[in-house]
Amino acid sequence: MAFEDLTNLDLEITREPGKKKDRNHAYVNKVHGLTEALQASGHYKEDYEAVLLDLGIKAAKIEPEAYGLLEIDHMNAEQALALLTAIVKKDERVEGFAAMCLESGFIEELLSRLEAIDYENREIPSWIEDAVDDIIPKLMDLPKGAETTVNRLMQPYLHYIDASGEYKERTYNFSEGEADAVDVLHQRAKEYGMYLDSSAYDYMTLSTPGNIHFQVRRIEKGSGGPKTIFQFGLGGILGGWCSIRIDEFVDEHVCIMYNKERLIDQKIKNVNQDQLMRLESAIEKAGVQKWMPEYIDNTVLDGESWSILINGASGIFESSGSNKYPKGFDTLLDCLRDLFGLEAYPPEGGYEGLSD
Missing domain, CATH: 1.10.437 (Apoptosis Regulator Bcl-x)
Structure with missing residues (x-):
């Protein structure tokens, strides 16, 4: 090093x-x-x-x-x-x-x-590089929606016959080999227009990286990954947190959603064009693009905070707040609940009523 x-x-x-x-x-x-x-x-x-x-x-x-x-x-x-x-x-x-x-x-x-x-910049064992080269074409043929893991893909390459004809087993575990295989496979896949998406398992903290399931999704060759076109989060320390993110791939849009008090039970599902159009309409109706960058009520110590990001043709728009909500906030929340099932329920009188 x-x-x-x-x-x-x-x-x-x-x-x-x-x-x-x-x-x-x-x-x-x-x-x-x-x-x-x-x-x-x-x-x-x-x-x-x-x-x-x-x-x-x-x-x-x-x-x-x-x-x-x-x-x-x-x-x-x-x-x-x-x-x-x-x-x-x-x-x-x-x-x-x-x-x-x-x-x-x-x-x-x-x-x-x-x-x-x-x-x-660490040196990767040559056998891992060779294994990944062999695995890439198999990933390209993986059916849409099918899942696998890096460790499952690496299994056939963990045994070999050496020059003397002896059967050998390579050292491969969490501290040696596994992290290299995960990093190389993820990076090489991007060069071929593939993104190994494990969003549905973000909270698998007890699993090693090589055992986390992923699906193969299409991205532009050489790009860093999908484009996040929409993101919204709402919650607080006492009441839990819910959020939704929509990622854009070459041939699909994917929604990753976490609901209050059930973060380990996140949902991931495809988003169709009708849903995207209805979301865009709700954003326009709520006047989101006219919201100020920040809304803060300094008189409340805990409560809830929120944030929104929209990444569209006109650029990136962001707004956030703590215990204060702009006009149209409840309209947007209704849309996210109706379209995607986001479990964000406003208090009696709505969130906007809290700012009056």
């Missing part, structure tokens, strides 16, 4: 000192180890300012708490290392700056990204 010397550093403070002075000293000590590792490993980026400027980031302007705006999850290794270098360099001018970045979680996010890049 290219970045193990950085990602394996122990930067955690297991028992945070009570006094601010002691706490700061603890973070400074941890950062000192990171600075040394960055310089000794050859990952220090001399051209960090230029690299960051290409991203629209001025190195001198970075702040410990503002890293959420930087889209670190999409950065490549050079960009993440440039940010780490920028933090170390600024620490030379602003004493304690790197320690503040460690305490805020900024450095942890960068190291997590480098760890993810290492994982993405």
Whole structure:
């Protein structure tokens, strides 16, 4: 792994000192180890300012708490290392700056990204690559609506005869082989216009990735997956949460729905053109596209929150709220309940009545 010397550093403070002075000293000590590792490993980026400027980031302007705006999850290794270098360099001018970045979680996010890049670039056993090459044509012939699992597909390739004629069994389990097979198969399938859809089993937390069932759906070759054209969620901590998402594939639309207090019993079903047209009509009737970006009632501490996303020809529209609801909200809710069976029942007088 290219970045193990950085990602394996122990930067955690297991028992945070009570006094601010002691706490700061603890973070400074941890950062000192990171600075040394960055310089000794050859990952220090001399051209960090230029690299960051290409991203629209001025190195001198970075702040410990503002890293959420930087889209670190999409950065490549050079960009993440440039940010780490920028933090170390600024620490030379602003004493304690790197320690503040460690305490805020900024450095942890960068190291997590480098760890993810290492994982993405790991060496995959050649027998798994060969097995996936052989499996792809079989997936293309899988009947629509049929389900299978990665582990089931890999079974024929777990035994082989070696050069001496001996029968051998390959090591294949959750910690070795399975994750590689899942990742390679999912990625290679996309190159052939296939999406291995396991949406109906999102909550199978007790299953290993290779044992989760999926269906094969058609997408544009090389694309990352289906396009989500509609998404709505409503609920709260006390009352449960319900949501609906509609994904667009090459030859079908699929609805994934979760209902209150039965999240493990989610539903997935196809959506026909008539339903899409009626949903579009209800959105227009409710005046959704005229809703404000946010509706908040700060006088209520708990209650319910909601959000909506529409991804259409005119672009992406989003709105959300907490304990406050726009005109047309109940109309939209009625449509989702009637068309798809979303179990979202308004209080007496409707949700809009709560905002009066």
